[in-house]
Amino acid sequence: MKTNLAAVAALAAALTACHNPAEPVADGKPSRAEAAFGRSVRAYLLEHPEVIEEAVAKLQDKKQAEAEAQAAAAQADARKLIPHYRAELERDPRDFVANPDGKVTVVEFFDYNCGYCKLAAPQVLKLIQENPDIRFVFKEFPIFGAASDSAAKVALTPAGKANGLALYQAWMAEKPLDEAGIDRQLAALGLNPSQVRKASDTPEIAKQVAEIRALAAKLKVQGTPAFIVGDTMIPGADIGALKAAITQAKAGELKQPAAG
Template sequence: MKLIAPLAAVLVASLALSACNKPEKADPAFGAKVRAYLLEHPEVIEEAVVKLRQKQMLEQAKASASTVAKYRQQLERDPRDLVINPTGEFTVVEFFDYRCGYCKVVAPEVVKLMAENPDVRFVFKEFPIFGEVSDSAAKLALTPQGKTKGVELYKAWMSDKGLDEAALDRHLAEVGLDPAAVRKAANDPAIAEQIRDIRLLAGALGLQGTPAFVVGDYVIPGADVGSVRAALAKVKAAAMKRPGSPT
């Protein structure tokens, strides 16, 4: 990341020269130096592109602030949701499906994010969109028994690339639950109603797939934990600037 600063300085200088001089006055040697630098440090281009993508995503996510504010209670304070670290000062919400490939890829980073941020509440929104097994997993996870093993089941089911009904039961047993009892509890109509409510909420936020995250006023679609981290940093920084906040 330290290489971006000198590159930025070079590019700013280049723009300044372009603004002050006529095209025929451009210095070919200067352009050659920039090209040589980029060829010697190609990773700088990737770093800059990642930063630009995160900036653009955060700008787009911020545009949905009014919608997030409208549904804040349902997003962050629905008592039916699985919430990790419920007393945390800040909140990250994830919409996910246990059979979603991108959700599986990002799951270890989500777990890492939880460990790194003891001041953050993590709200898990079951958003099954990949068929019957996804529906079953969501319902099983939302049972009273399932919630007691929330993180363990999240890790187990997300790490299983061939997740099917048998695998759901196997993992339930592995974390110490009775699969038959959990499946019976999953038939509660209130759980189906909760999943319907989550789908309606996702639609109101314009979410078209999984995973998706909400951090403060930011809606971040896709498996981009980098943008989640950036949004969380902005939310925490803004909180520090509020009157009465510790400095």
């Protein structure tokens, strides 16, 4: 109902704003003809509210079609681009990888303060735990501020990668994850926050994060999470689509890299 009311207001305002070019507007105020027209529009809409429902439905259909067209275009671009960057995506030895001996590779670009990443995280962990044949590459892609940047750099330290899944689970459960939450969860794992943070403050780790950002830009990753399986990119927390892509990959229908 809210959508219909909004549509009514927008439509009535738009139609009321129309004026007869032959009758100029004085001081920004509607003319008598405009006011009469607006009253007529309002009366018609009140008498025929089904027109609004039809307009809203048509608008929703249009937006859905546009979204599907954009998704199809993005997927086509991804299929062209991913093969050129496969080694950077799947085989960067600096990344944290769960189930490193798995035959099917999944890559996730994520941010610890992304709401949809947090929504997907339990399913990601379940997928990793229940499927040892899935090699899962975590791409630290901080886009939500300073705490996200700090967490990404901490996660890329030796201590961070040694506790990769535990940190991922703990930090994704923090809503939001702030600097205090980072330290609290490090301490809960028996790590010294000051020491780990010092280890994270290196040119090498800063360079890795910058290179991940550059890779995301090359692949036209628009936000987080973004999953990649073979030549397929799955934007958003669409776990169903992710599982479908994994099933196809296991069946050999998507190109998989040679082990290395």
